[in-house]
Amino acid sequence: EVVLVESGGGLVQPGGSLRLSCAASGFALSRYAMAWVRQAPGKGLEWISGMSESGYNTYYIESVKGRFTISRDSSRNTLFLRLSSLRSDDTAVYFCARATIPFGDYSYYYMDVWGKGTTLIVSS
Amino acid sequence: QSVLTQPPSVSAAPGQRVTISCSGGRSNIAESYVSWYQYLPGAAPKLLIYDNNRRPSGIPDRFSGSKSGTSATLGITGLQTGDEADYYCGTWDSSLTAWVFGGGTKLTVL
Numbered sequence: 734e735v736v737l738v739e740s741g742g743g744l745v746q747p748g749g750s751l752r753l754s755c756a757a758s759g760f761a762l763s764r765y766a767m768a769w770v771r772q773a774p775g776k777g778l779e780w781i782s783g784m785s786e787s788g789y790n791t792y793y794i795e796s797v798k799g800r801f802t803i804s805r806d807s808s809r810n811t812l813f814l815r816l817s818s819l820r821s822d823d824t825a826v827y828f829c830a831r832a833t834i835p836f837g838d839y840s841y842y843y844m845d846v847w848g849k850g851t852t853l854i855v856s857s
Numbered sequence: 858q859s860v861l862t863q864p865p866s867v868s869a870a871p872g873q874r875v876t877i878s879c880s881g882g883r884s885n886i887a888e889s890y891v892s893w894y895q896y897l898p899g900a901a902p903k904l905l906i907y908d909n910n911r912r913p914s915g916i917p918d919r920f921s922g923s924k925s926g927t928s929a930t931l932g933i934t935g936l937q938t939g940d941e942a943d944y945y946c947g948t949w950d951s952s953l954t955a956w957v958f959g960g961g962t963k964l965t966v967l
Contacts, residue, residue, distance in 0.1 A: 843904065843908070847901040
């Protein structure tokens, strides 16, 4: 069975840092592109970061560039998201998702496997 | 404000049909394939439609998708109370070099 399980959320003070983890089972993380998506309270889903299958290409939305870093450990089959300089508007449920990019063409991009999320609260 | 525009809510009676629209632009829907997701708070989002109109295995044919120009539509027939959820469209945006979601549509089955 293909499963993603996020962990690492919690309560962090503004300006603080945290690392989220996403453990994959049932497939090899190194064979897929991956993504992080979040949902802030009362808001919709927001894609915040992605990594290509090769791991060489990473993508971020403007509001997290320079503060968040996506990475993976293939030996542990785990995806990470390092969050720093946290702000109150980073408070959200964070999901990881497996992305499928047929033919390596991003116009075909979609996310077919999702975790249930981990909650981050940024507050003093 | 989301790059893709969806109605905040739609509603219909059990057994009826509903459509949810998703409007975008040249750098996203016009040149990329659209996928749709069902989300119930507390659960994992679920892929319903990919490549504009293809269903993953296990998704009933009550769910359908279409795309024309810079807009896409999700259709759900034979509505069930279990379909009550938030629905999101999404696609790759070549100008942003990022994935974009619509703002989400809350479906109420009356």
